[in-house]
Amino acid sequence: MSSGERAEDLTAKARIRDAALLEFAEHGVKGATIRGIAKAAGVSPALVQHHYGTKEALREECDRYVVKAIREVKDESLRGGMASPGFFEIAMRTALPIQRYFSRAMADGSEAAANLFDEVVAYSEETLEGGQPGVARPNTDDLHAYATVMTAMNLGLYVLHEHVSRALGVDILTAEGYRTMALAMIDLYDDRLLSPELVAQARAALTAPLAPGERPPSKQNHEENR
């Protein structure tokens, strides 16, 4: 962690790992090449094999490294007795290549990413359940689904960071862009966007129309006329 390392201070093995992090994040696991990673790390392609064996093993090492780094940040912020739900903190204190790799792994779908997702969901669920100071216990029948949706929404902002950054005109992976985004998030979370009537109506539409015995409609939706 700490990201205080200068590129030249690292061993070749570590430089390869860091380069792989970025290449995998940029082009996806399939799109990244050993040769590209080697060039980015300033070594020969053969050295990549020598240290990590296969491309798949290198990817698993990246998974391990990223999971470990994120866990450390998470635990650290837990020990700090944080007030906020933790997303902000965790996001900002995690090094940029790790964020990018994690976001891409989420979309690409690796086992490690899946485990980490579930872990973040569980963590959110605990936080929401436990009632951190300033964080109300959500008003919902299904806290797990609530935490899942909330987690996916927050992570989604990073998975789509390219588009969010473009729309906002600032890279959200920088302090300035992150601030713009976070402020909008707070506005959104602090907002009661939908009127009580519309909420009730939507809830009714979603809970009712699955008639008993009816097979879930494959894609058509309910009649919404009046």
Place this chain on the structure above:
Amino acid sequence: MSSGERAEDLTAKARIRDAALLEFAEHGVKGATIRGIAKAAGVSPALVQHHYGTKEALREECDRYVVKAIREVKDESLRGGMASPGFFEIAMRTALPIQRYFSRAMADGSEAAANLFDEVVAYSEETLEGGQPGVARPNTDDLHAYATVMTAMNLGLYVLHEHVSRALGVDILTAEGYRTMALAMIDLYDDRLLSPELVAQARAALTAPLAPGERPPSKQNHEENR
């Protein structure tokens, strides 16, 4: 959009396109192969080239097709004079392969996906600004950022559909799973999760703390002191 077509009723060219949609969505643009697409479509690899020339051209055709389909659904729901912000409707009325392709394209990053994202943001912004019945105008200084974040969050649920579905125990791309997710979304949007104190605190922390000596952000909206 109908999607009432049976697989065998389609021309080979259309079957190739449909197969490409799914293969691109499943493995990404780089991961999908001409041979794999051909096999899925039940044709020879050479026919893919014959109809679409190159892999890149095939991808562009998929982009066009998907953008067109989503626009049609969007326009249709607009003409219907919808009440809700539209995400639910648009999501549910779009055929599944198109959803999957679009979600993946968002993460992979194609030009068409970028344009569509911006378009959805603009559409959300108008909807929020215009004040649909039941939808309050958001309480924010930066409506564009608000709409951007909201759009990314909603789309993020689909980009991460694999993980959301796993955590929820139901495929959110089915009616039942979608219902579970949508109910949680409504709970979330209807909720004031953060206490006013915490919100104020977070806002203060985000607007103030650009360290002294650090260059002030060029893009700030108003009131920057300290």
Place this chain on the structure above:
DNA sequence: CAGGTTGCTGAACGTATGTATAGGTGGTGG
């Protein structure tokens, strides 16, 4: 029926990529 057009296939080619092998260099211990 001749000629052409359309839809489609099998085989082949050039290239990029993951991986395996042999070798080379520099420092360290005996």
Place this chain on the structure above:
DNA sequence: CCACCACCTATACATACGTTCAGCAACCTG
């Protein structure tokens, strides 16, 4: 000095991939 070992490289090889090409069958069109 020699042997060893960790670190690193150049080369080679097999595979998978995108793409090209020649040709076949069916269907018009005159």
